Amino acid sequence: GPKVLQIPSHQIIDMGQMVTLNCDPVSNHLYFYWYKQILGQQMEFLVNFYNGKVMEKSKLFKDQFSVERPDGSYFTLKIQPTALEDSAVYFCASSLALTGGHSDYTFGSGTRLLVI
Amino acid sequence: GEQVEQLPSSLIVQEGASVLINCSYTDSASVYFPWYKQEPGKRLQFIIDIRSNMERKQNQRLTLLFDKKTKHLSLHITATQPGDSAIYFCSAISNYAQGLTFGLGTRVSVFP
Numbered sequence: 001g002p003k004v005l006q007i008p009s010h011q012i013i014d015m016g017q018m019v020t021l022n023c024d025p026v027s028n029h030l031y032f033y034w035y036k037q038i039l040g041q042q043m044e045f046l047v048n049f050y051n052g053k054v055m056e057k058s059k060l061f062k063d064q065f066s067v068e069r070p071d072g073s074y075f076t077l078k079i080q081p082t083a084l085e086d087s088a089v090y091f092c093a094s095s096l097a098l099t100g101g102h103s104d105y106t107f108g109s110g111t112r113l114l115v116i
Numbered sequence: 117g118e119q120v121e122q123l124p125s126s127l128i129v130q131e132g133a134s135v136l137i138n139c140s141y142t143d144s145a146s147v148y149f150p151w152y153k154q155e156p157g158k159r160l161q162f163i164i165d166i167r168s169n170m171e172r173k174q175n176q177r178l179t180l181l182f183d184k185k186t187k188h189l190s191l192h193i194t195a196t197q198p199g200d201s202a203i204y205f206c207s208a209i210s211n212y213a214q215g216l217t218f219g220l221g222t223r224v225s226v227f228p
Contacts (some may be wrong), residue, residue, distance in 0.1 A: 004159075033215060042120075043205070045215025056214035060135070091160070105150065109158035 002026040006092050006108035007074075011116055018080035022109045025075055029106070031110030032075040033093040034059060034067065037110075049075065070099060082115045089113070118143035122219035127136050129226055135193040137222045139206035142187065145209040149182065149189055150216070155202045161206075164191070196226045 005024040013019045025032050031050050037043040047057040049067050064083070067074045076092075079086055092108040119142045129135055141149075150165040166173045166182045166189070173180045179192040193200060203223050207216040 035215070035218075042220045043218040045213075045217065048214035058215065105162065107152070109157075109159040 001104060003038075004092055004094055004106050004108035006090075006111050007098075008111060009109065010112045011114070013082055013113070014093075015115050016081045018078065019082055019113065021092075021113070022079040023075040023077070023108055024073070025092070025094030026104075026106050029094035029096050029104070031055075031095045031097070032067075033095075034077050035091040035093065036088045037091065038088045044045065045075075046090075058083055062068050083115075084115050087113060087115045118146055118208055118210065118213070118217040119216065120206055120208050120217050120219040122222050124222060125220065127225070129196055129224070130169055131197060131226055131228045133196055133226075134197055136171060137191040137193075137204055137206070137224075139189040139191070139219055140187055141189075141208045141217075143210055143217075144187065144206070145210040146150075146217075147211055148209050149180075150207055150209075151180065151191055152205045152207065153202045153225065154205065154221070184222045193224075196204040196224075198226050198228055222226075 003034040007022045033048050035043045045058050048055045066078045075091045087110050089110040091110045095105040121140050123138045147168045151163050152160040153163045154160050164178045164180050166180045177194045180189045181199045203221040205221045206219040209216050
């Protein structure tokens with residue numbers, strides 16, 4: 001079936017540096033999401049993006065985080081500057097509908113970010 | 117906000133046995149409950165869902181039960197196979213929330 005691709009699969013970065021995580025969503029999907037999963041903890045919602053705008057962000061979505069989808073291609077999560085506590089697996093997801101029809105809610109394989 | 121709990125955290129069964137995973141949530145406004153499966157090194161895969169106006173849903177070897185009164189769900193997997201070995205996640209979402217709230221997952225290991 002259709003897939004969400006995430007690039008890179010792994011990233012190691014020095015604390016304080018900037019990192020951009022890339023997500024190629026399913027082509028006809030309209031809503032895009034980022035989730036964060038710290039090792040051993042549950043996956044937590046970060047942000048939802050639609051029509052070029054952030055629709056909702058959780059308390060985990062710090063001021064150092066930003067999202068965009070320039071020229072309608074990759075949906076990106078940028079962290080600037082990174083902190084040690086940003087180390088986690090970041091999952092991108094996309095869906096056609098917002099709520100209620102989540103059978104089309106498709107997740108990527110995740111980007112494992114390590115901040116050292 | 118919403119909190120989702122899953123029990124047990126892990127279980128080990130022999131091939132052919134049945135598995136029961138329990139999930140509870142706290143927000144009475146949650147209306148939709150998708151479940152996902154994550155095999156080692158692979159992406160989350162949708163397996164079954166249920167809405168708050170339903171009590172039961174079946175998809176082949178999967179049966180999902182929902183009790184709105186107790187805010188409890190249970191996923192029953194019958195005739196397990198080694199390919200069912202994965203982490204199973206319960207999640208919930210309300211009509212006003214934009215993102216899913218996940219449980220910690222239940223690691224299921226099926227041995228031949």
